[in-house]
Amino acid sequence: MKQIDLRSDTVTRPSPEMRRAMAEAIVGDDVLGDDPTIKKLEAMTAEMLGKEAGLYVPSGTMSNQIALFTASNRGDEVLCETGCHILNYEAGAPAVLSNLILHTIDGKRGIISAEQIEQNIRPINVHCPLTKIVSLENTHNRAGGTIYPLETISAIEVVARRHGLWMHLDGARLWNAHVATGIGLDAYAAHFDTVSVCLSKGMGAPIGSVLLGTADFIEKARRARKIFGGGMRQVGIIAAAGIYALENNLPDLAQDHDNARYLGEHLSPIPGLTIDLETVQTNIVIVDNEKMTADDFYSRLADKGVLCIPIGPARVRFVTHRDVSYEECQKAVENVEQVMAN
Numbered sequence: 001m002k003q004i005d006l007r008s009d010t011v012t013r014p015s016p017e018m019r020r021a022m023a024e025a026i027v028g029d030d031v032l033g034d035d036p037t038i039k040k041l042e043a044m045t046a047e048m049l050g051k052e053a054g055l056y057v058p059s060g061t062m063s064n065q066i067a068l069f070t071a072s073n074r075g076d077e078v079l080c081e082t083g084c085h086i087l088n089y090e091a092g093a094p095a096v097l098s099n100l101i102l103h104t105i106d107g108k109r110g111i112i113s114a115e116q117i118e119q120n121i122r123p124i125n126v127h128c129p130l131t132k133i134v135s136l137e138n139t140h141n142r143a144g145g146t147i148y149p150l151e152t153i154s155a156i157e158v159v160a161r162r163h164g165l166w167m168h169l170d171g172a173r174l175w176n177a178h179v180a181t182g183i184g185l186d187a188y189a190a191h192f193d194t195v196s197v198c199l200s201k202g203m204g205a206p207i208g209s210v211l212l213g214t215a216d217f218i219e220k221a222r223r224a225r226k227i228f229g230g231g232m233r234q235v236g237i238i239a240a241a242g243i244y245a246l247e248n249n250l251p252d253l254a255q256d257h258d259n260a261r262y263l264g265e266h267l268s269p270i271p272g273l274t275i276d277l278e279t280v281q282t283n284i285v286i287v288d289n290e291k292m293t294a295d296d297f298y299s300r301l302a303d304k305g306v307l308c309i310p311i312g313p314a315r316v317r318f319v320t321h322r323d324v325s326y327e328e329c330q331k332a333v334e335n336v337e338q339v340m341a342n
C-alpha cells in the first residue's frame with residue numbers, strides 16, 4: 001500500500017530529473033568560495049527576491065537563526081507572533097544561540113497588526129530590554145498556511161522603521177504566498193532587511209534554505225554560518241537541486257493549493273471535524289476533532305495508509321505537496337470518512 005503522506009511538504013523526494021541535475025553539478029569548495037553552482041543559486045534567489053545577496057544554508061532554522069544572531073546583541077528583544085516557528089519549533093535556538101528574548105503577540109490567524117507592534121515596542125529606558133527585531137512569518141505555518149496581507153506588512157514596516165527596528169521575514173513558504181496571491185516575491189521582500197526562504201518544502205528540493213539581504217549583511221551572515229557549523233564544502237551537489245526547483249517547480253504550488261482547498265471543503269462537513277476554512281489559503285489544512293484525540297485520529301488514519309501530524313491534543317495538520325496528487329487527496333478524504341464513521 002502506497003502511503004498518502006500529508007504530514008508535511010518537507011517529505012517530498014527529489015524527482016529523477018532533479019537527481020540528474022545534482023549528479024551533473026559542477027562543484028568546488030564553497031568555504032573557500034570555489035563552488036560555481038552555489039554561487040549561481042545564491043545569485044538567482046537574490047535576484048528573484050530583489051535583494052543584493054544570498055547565503056545558502058542547510059535548513060530554514062539555521063537561516064532564521066543566522067539572521068537573528070547577526071542583526072542583534074545579547075538580551076535584545078524580538079517581536080513575533082505567538083504561534084511562530086522561531087519560537088515554537090526551533091528548539092529554543094534564539095535563547096541558546098543569540099541570548100534573545102522573544103516577545104510574543106497574539107495574532108488573528110497568525111497575522112499581527114501594525115498597531116499591535118507599536119503597542120509592544122518597549123520604551124527606551126534603562127529597565128527595559130531593547131526591542132530590536134520584528135520577525136514575521138509568511139505563510140504562517142501553525143495558523144494553517146495563512147498569508148500576510150501586503151498592506152499589513154507595509155504598515156508594520158512603517159512602525160518598525162520609525163523605531164529603528166530590523167525587519168526579518170521567515171519566508172519558508174513565501175513561494176506559496178506568491179503563487180496564491182500573484183504578489184511578487186520581490187514586492188514582499190522589499191519590506192524586510194532579511195528574508196529566509198526554504199527550498200526543501202513545497203519546492204521539492206531535498207535540502208536547503210537561502211538567507212537574503214544586503215551584500216554587507218550577507219558577508220557578516222557568512223561568518224555566522226561558519227560559527228553555527230553550516231559552512232559546507234562541495235555543496236553545489238545539493239544547490240543544483242535548489243536551482244532545479246526554482247527553474248521548474250514554482251508554478252506547481254498552485255496544484256497543492258487546489259488540493260488543500262479540496263481537503264478543507266470535503267473534510268469540514270464530516271461530523272466531528274471542524275476546520276476554519278478561512279485559514280485554508282495555501283497548502284495547509286488544520287483539523288480539530290471532537291470525537292477522538294489527535295493521536296488516536298492519527299493512528300487510525302495511518303492504519304489506512306494516510307499520514308497527518310498531531311499538533312495539539314485534538315488537532316492535526318494535513319499539508320499538500322508535489323508528491324500527493326488530487327486523486328490521492330480524494331482517497332484521503334474517503335479514509336477520513338471511514339475513520340470518523342467507526
Ligand SMILES: Cc1ncc(COP(=O)(O)O)c(C=O)c1O
Binds near residue numbers: 059062064170
Ligand atoms: C515557517 C517555517 N520556518 C522555518 C522552518 C524551518 O525549516 P527547517 O526544517 O529546514 O529547519 C519551517 C519548517 O517547517 C517552517 O515551517
